[in-house]
Amino acid sequence: MDIEKNFFKTFLKNFDEISFRLKFWDGEEIKVGPDEPKFRIILKAPLKKKDLLTSTSLTFGEAYMNGDVEIEGDMFTVFNELLKCIDKFSTNFKSLNKIFGGSTSMKKQKEEVSSHYDIGNDFYKIWLDDTLCYSCAYFKNENESLYDAQMNKINHILKKLNLSEGLTLLDIGCGWGGLLIEAAKQYKVKGLGITLSEEQYKRFKERIKEENLEDFLDVKLMDYRELKKSGLSFDRIVSVGMLEHVGRPNYDLFFENVNAVLKQGGLFLLHYISGLKESEGDAWIKKYIFPGGVIPSFREIIEISADYNYHTLDAESLRLHYKETLLHWAKNFDDNIDEVRKMFDEKFIRMWRMYLYSCAASFNNGVIDLHQILFVKGVNNNLPMTREYMYK
Structure with missing residues (x-):
């Protein structure tokens, strides 16, 4: 001793x-x-x-x-x-x-995604807001509610994508569908969401019917690796909080599949947790929270995008926004701890609290970052010359 x-x-x-x-x-x-x-x-x-x-x-x-x-x-x-x-x-x-030495096979990655996102929709409803957005929000001021900040995030992304009626939009890793629902309602785009989570798929299907958006939206249980052979084609592609599950050996494969379904001159917005340098990540997070998860560095994604002739139109760090998002989630979790205890034991509760608070601290300290990068495939001279349209 x-x-x-x-x-x-x-x-x-x-x-x-x-x-x-x-x-x-x-x-x-x-x-x-x-x-x-x-x-x-x-x-x-x-x-x-x-x-x-x-x-x-x-x-x-x-x-x-x-x-x-x-x-x-x-x-x-x-x-x-x-x-x-x-x-x-x-x-x-x-x-x-x-x-740290896990497989990046399709089967293995589906299991890893399901281990986190298929815990149960009722659990996520307890501490997420009504948008069911499980990704970084966008706070225009510190007093905004989590719901308003998540709607800000959705609208911020949709404006960056420069949408208009009739365009087609693919959401890779669509979650519970909040972004596509707003895209269809506001811009009348035709959208498809793909996810590996059975729980998210079921709920998004229900939401499409509830919003009477069957003519505009669909969702599929689909791996990004299936896009290349899908025969699909889109004017716009968005991926929010999904790249972290791809794994470093597959970043190029991810871009290859995006490129296969994005039209020439189309826009691709990539929103992901990033690192300053390449790292294998944290052992505790990988074992208990995100099995197989790896955080890409900003520079390696920019390098790969150039190989596909993708031009970078905009790059924005939302690091402090994610700190605020996580603190809101943690407060919601703590405020509703009695409901959580009906579902999970004390070990899980302590694990989840540590996850939420330690990640908030990681963003605050710059251990990790959050980037939104807007790419265009090839050259598109019909896009606005300034970024003013993103903030109107």
């Missing part, structure tokens, strides 16, 4: 630029950092040296999920402070091959 405790005290020197209190399993309590402590961590059991050096985030995350770590203080503050020291976290990728 003393050996593990002494190692942990040494390990804590990696975090001495932030200030908190830490209580050990034997009752000893110490202060870490130079300033007034902002939170308190209680270790109810030792964290093994080997585990911490293999993956700091996975070891801490699992200990918190299992109740061996307790946190006293505001959850966002805790993770926001800890992630200031993320460069000091350990990750031994070779020892975590089961997490």
Whole structure:
């Protein structure tokens, strides 16, 4: 025990630029950092040296999920402070091959997507807003509701796509269909959504009927890899929060399939969580939240797009918007925790809270970013010369 405790005290020197209190399993309590402590961590059991050096985030995350770590203080503050020291976290990728060495096959990726998005529509309804948008919102001011910010996001994207009546629009990874529903209602476009989630497919089908949009919209259970042989063709393509599930070996394949169904001169808006540099990601997130998920860097997507003669018209970072979105989700989750407890056990609840708050802190610290990139396939000289139309 003393050996593990002494190692942990040494390990804590990696975090001495932030200030908190830490209580050990034997009752000893110490202060870490130079300033007034902002939170308190209680270790109810030792964290093994080997585990911490293999993956700091996975070891801490699992200990918190299992109740061996307790946190006293505001959850966002805790993770926001800890992630200031993320460069000091350990990750031994070779020892975590089961997490980082997964397949990117069609079958495997469907299983991975289903593991997250098919938890149940009733669960997502608890903490998402009425749009059922499970992606970064767009806050024009800090006082906006989550619903208004999600509608802002949808309208911001639709304006960027420069839509007009009769155009065709494909949404790759369409979720519950909120974006396509607004596109059809506002612009009378003909839209198709594709998803791998059975739950999202069923609900989107229902929403199309509820909105009387059967003449404008359809949704299919379909993998993006099926587009190339589909015979389909679109004036516009949008993909929101889906590229993260593709996997680094398949980015080129993704563009190949987009290119196969996008008309010459057509617009493609890609909205995705991005990294400053190429990374395999975080072990805890990959094991428990997004199996198989990989965050592309901005530069590698720009490089691949050029190979397909895609010109970049606009690129926008929504990093702080995603922080605000996640904090809204986390508050909704906490405010409705009794409803969540009817569905899931305490381990799941602790896991999901850690996911929402740690991701909010990750965006706040620039560990990850969110980019919207607007591409045009080839040259289209009929598009507006300025971006003013996006903000009218």
